[in-house]
Amino acid sequence: MSQFFQIHPDNPQVRLIRQAVAILDKGGVIVYPTDSAYALGCRLGDKKAVNRIRRIRHLDERHNLTLVCRDLSELATYAKVGNSTYRSLKAATPGAYTFILNATSQVPRLVMHPKRRTIGIRVPDNKIVSALLEELGEPLLSSTLHMPGDEFPLTDPYDIRATLENQLDLIIDGGFCGMEPTTVVSLVDDSAEVWREGKGDPNLFQ
Numbered sequence: 001m002s003q004f005f006q007i008h009p010d011n012p013q014v015r016l017i018r019q020a021v022a023i024l025d026k027g028g029v030i031v032y033p034t035d036s037a038y039a040l041g042c043r044l045g046d047k048k049a050v051n052r053i054r055r056i057r058h059l060d061e062r063h064n065l066t067l068v069c070r071d072l073s074e075l076a077t078y079a080k081v082g083n084s085t086y087r088s089l090k091a092a093t094p095g096a097y098t099f100i101l102n103a104t105s106q107v108p109r110l111v112m113h114p115k116r117r118t119i120g121i122r123v124p125d126n127k128i129v130s131a132l133l134e135e136l137g138e139p140l141l142s143s144t145l146h147m148p149g150d151e152f153p154l155t156d157p158y159d160i161r162a163t164l165e166n167q168l169d170l171i172i173d174g175g176f177c178g179m180e181p182t183t184v185v186s187l188v189d190d191s192a193e194v195w196r197e198g199k200g201d202p203n204l205f206q
Contacts, residue, residue: 001165001166002161002164002165002166002167002168002169002170002171003023003169003170003171004157004161004170004171004173005019005020005170005171005172005173006173007020007128007172007173007174008174009033009126009127009128009174009175009177010127011127012127012128012131014131017128017131017132017135018135020032020132020135020170020172021132021135021136023169023170024041024042024043024136024140025043026169027042027043027046027048027049028042028049028169028170029041029042029049029052029053029056029167029168029169030042030168030169030170030171030172031145031157031160031164031168031170031171031172032128032129032132032172032174033126033128033129033172033173033174033175033177034068034096034122034124034126034129034177035094035095035096035124035125035126035129035177035178035199036096036124036144036177036178036180036181036182036198036199036200037144037145037146037153037155037177037178037179037180037181038144038145038153038154038155038157038160038177039068039142039143039144039145040053040056040057040142040143040144040145041068041140041141041142042140042141043136043138043140043141044067044108044111044138044139044140044141045108046141047108047110049141050065050110050111050141052167053065053141053143055167056147056164056167057143057146057147057148058148059143061110062115063143064100064118064119064120065111065119065120065141065142065143066098066119066120066121066122066141066142066143067107067111067119067120067121067122067139067140067141067142068122068123068124068129068133068139068140068141068142069121069122069123069133069139070123070130070133070134070139071093071094071123072086072089072090072093072123074138074139075089075121076104077104077106078103078104078106078107078119078121078139079101079102079103079104079119079121080101080102080103080104081101081187082190084190085101085187085190088187088192088204088205089123089187091204092200092204092205093123094123094124094125094126095123095124095125095200096124096125096180096182096183096198096199096200097122097182097183097184097185097200098120098121098122098182098183098184098185099120099121099122099184099185099186099187100118100119100120100121100184100185100186100187100188100195101118101119101120101121101187101188102117102118102119102188102189103117103118103119107119111141116188118186118188120184122142122182126174126177128172128174144181144182145160146181147163152179153179153181155176155177155178155179156176157171157172157173157174158173178199180198180199181196181198181199182196182198182199182200183196183197183198183199183200183201183202184196184198185202185205192205192206193205194206
């Protein structure tokens with residue numbers, strides 16, 4: 001059965017943030033709010049936790065998972081980015097975008113697309129996420145909490161608990177954060193292509 005933390009969206013309680021990171025450190029899978037919708041998250045190198053996220057979402061290995069980063073300073077470790085792409089990323093972050101980029105060798109094989117060797121990168125504009133990432137000290141591996149067959153992501157923390165509490169270790173209630181997913185933009189090989197229009201303004205890349 002999962003734990004349930006109510007964390008203030010503007011002033012996240014340090015004690016609860018530290019407890020959430022301790023759960024992640026022990027191999028936990030959590031649900032947390034972002035600037036677009038609630039998401040599933042775990043430690044980047046935790047294979048068992050990654051596979052749990054795939055099972056919850058019914059995802060196969062071809063589905064890109066996303067690295068949620070504090071800021072662009074972590075980017076070079078995990079993605080190959082040219083100067084023009086970096087300028088585009090800087091203009092759009094933090095924000096409700098997921099960027100598909102060529103992955104570096106630092107990205108574990110199980111979390112990237114097996115044929116394209118790409119990875120999704122995200123820098124959300126959300127204080128709870130920022131506090132989690134600051135305490136964690138590395139990106140969070142993540143996927144939007146969009147259940148198979150549903151038209152929209154799950155948005156109510158109490159509904160999430162009723163549906164998934166036996167499959168999760170922690171649910172963070174950070175209030176309503178919307179149900180519109182991120183705008184997905186491929187920036188592979190420094191060429192911009194909007195794959196999905198969502199909350200982030202796609203006109204920045206069209």
